[in-house]
Amino acid sequence: MTQWQSVAAELEHSAGRAMEFAQRSGAEGTRVEVEAAESSTVTVTNRVQTERSFRGTFEMTITVVRDGKRAFAKSSDLSNDGLRKIVDAAIENTAATEPDPAAGLADSLELAKVFPELDLYHPLDWSLDDIGAHAQRAEDAALAHGPSIKASKGVTVRTVSGVSLLATSGGFSATTPWSAHSIACAPVAFGAGEKQIGFWSDTSRAFDDLATPEEVGAVAARRAMGALGATQIPTQLCPVLFEASASVELLSELVSLASGDALDRGGSFLKGGIDSLLFPPHVQLSEDPFVRRGMASRCFDSDGIPGLRRAVVEDGRLKGYFLGLYAARRLNLTPTGNGYGPHNLELSSTQARPGDDFTAMMRRLHRGLVVTQMVGGGVNRLTGDFSRGAKGFWVENGEIRFPVGGITIASNLRQMFGGVQAIGSDATTRGWATSGSWLIDAMKIGGV
Template sequence: MSASGFSFSQPHLREIAADILKYAKKRGASACETDVSEGFGQSVAVRKGEVDTIEYNRDKGIGITVYLGQQRGHASTSDFSKAALKATVDAALSIARFTAPDPCAGLADKALMAKDCPDLDLFHPWDITVDGALDLARECEAAAFGVSPKISNSEGANVSIQQSHFVSANSLGFMGGYASSRQGLSCSVIAGEGEHMQREFWYDSRRDAADLMSAADVGRIAGERALARLGARKIRTCKVPVIFEAPLAVALIGNFVQAVSGGSLYRKSSFLLDSLGQQVFSPIVSIAERPHLKKAFGSGYFDGEGVATHDRDVVIDGVLQGYFLSSYSARKLGMQTTGNAGGSHNLRVSAGEDGLEAMIRNMDKGLLVTELLGHGVNYVTGDYSRGAAGFWVEKGKIKHAVEEVTIAGNLRDMFRNIVAIGNDALPRGAKHCGSILIEQMKVAGR
């Protein structure tokens, strides 16, 4: 696949966006914003060396939001014809006419719109054939089976390719857009037999396929992780230190983002209401937002409203410095947008000097969590309860695998009781955080 796979050029997407804004104004809209996008991809999977699936996807879409004063209407279409565009604008206007005025509705402030458009190096087409992708998937799965004869089965290895581009524009004169790519390798295998089987997986994902882990390494890690889970058992209910392995630590940061995002705050459905300037994390925790990192998944020089993004420190030494706000949620709160319409941008959590092995040694006794089950998070109270699996640690060493336990606490206490952050963050997502050690949590077992 290559850049030529797009059906529409960037200038064509910009022309469509301009036509939408022009027609909306002609039809009486006081303001309008639109997003025009196109994407395509390919995914192949093998299982036990045989082709399991070959999938292609291609999609395009246009979202149009219009305003009649402070009445808002939204409509969307996947038809790029001029007649369909006009009909979609008309539909959005019709919705707006029947919508109650909202004093917080409207475009973001014109002065905040992005003007500079730096190249963030986000688009790296992967020109790989289906046969080439299948060969990579086979290599990945074979590496997992090669770890041990105890790797007894496979749920498959997958190679995925995704490319997309878009243009965002509004009636304040803003127009911007770019292309991006996402490539991935994954493998999931099963160790053991009968009632003692254990499943594990590993994956890597990057903008540029040249930066991916090798297929052999992805498969090997998946196999090693499955093998390590053999002999898993329950443990007695206790209160002990808990390490969240790096891939799961990222989810804790996601819980934090949800709690200090505009929607949760103005609806008063967050345990971190009115927490600006307060100690919400342990003093060892600092979190920075870096929207302009090259090749990163959370990079962008403007947010979903066209507002320019900027580097900022969200948490310094555990103290909350800023929320995640769109223009709408900011108005609801009497504040200014932080350029986070659509979410956060490349959060980087400060790391300590130790890797995971050193953190396990320093913990001495407790639970290393490598898998979470369920969605037991109450953002109103902060109560946290998740099914979990991982490894029991004694005297600084892993003693045996653990399954069928529940870990519980309150996010407010968990954040404040972080005693270590590892230097083992993975570069495969928009949040970058190493393993997290929490001083104590309740572990419910047998």
């Protein structure tokens, strides 16, 4: 029996006891979620290890339904006394809530029955010294990239592996072993009376799938150096090209608009928008919970409901929301298995060709703004009004002329989504989302 199988067996036994205690205490339904993990983290800053940590974490969350009311409590004590205390706390917490017809557990017919192998568990058996040496390689690569890179805000390498469990009194029980590894680098470039911080990172389920530390350091350094000498541009209306990593942020706005919580609260202009034309017809958005080694791959969500391989946007039309069980019941819709969020979204265009890399997208932009980074908030999801600070480059005749900073970009999300002229083949993956660069026909630039 492997280490994670031994841990999983213990967690399953503890979950079973907790549900027995809850039933004896009058719970009509019980859900038990457990996560046990070990993580190692090293941060290197200017060739000094400023963080070295090894942590073990464990948390059990018990949710009970009693008299039509739902409440939860958390603990890390798996002893019989500890389990009784957390159950009693959850039961007591129901007194402070109101009956809610949407609060119950998933029906048995809604629960996941098939559990494909997703290859999510790749623990790394490295010492903190090994991890620190890996981080130092990224910082060295960044510092060696150019004479203007003279300092670092740090390189962090983190590796974590663990086991998650979900069990319900409705008969569902499943454990998932998983791992996640990451590297992030933030060098500092110095210019004439200024400094700019670059940032680049990568994450993966298997450590060997990460970008090399030299690649991460070099990209981060290029981004810092490229921002030196940034200036404002005149206030104007112009086309905007969002590089792929910035485009993922726009995709996150769509997910927020189409999430069950926003729809239930009436805080989204997409409520009632299924089958409406949201993007131009060439735009497609797919979701796949079952990508092997995917950072957002899952066989089931927080209620035990399986996700779906599906088209969220098809030929520009919105085809689905992101619904956990509770929000789906509140909206009188079918849950989509998104209780933990979206699964491996991929935005694409039927018009994109293999040669449509970032250089080709800049040629298509011809004259306008490239956005590499957005800062601050400023999105009204009910109206769609969008305004954020931005950094990037000004492009003339399809080529970068100078870096831009200290500006705002503004529009309306409906207009932005509807104004997507092209999506590049320069796709990048950030957690749960994959997208190429977006070319939007026009946005208001607030500068000088």
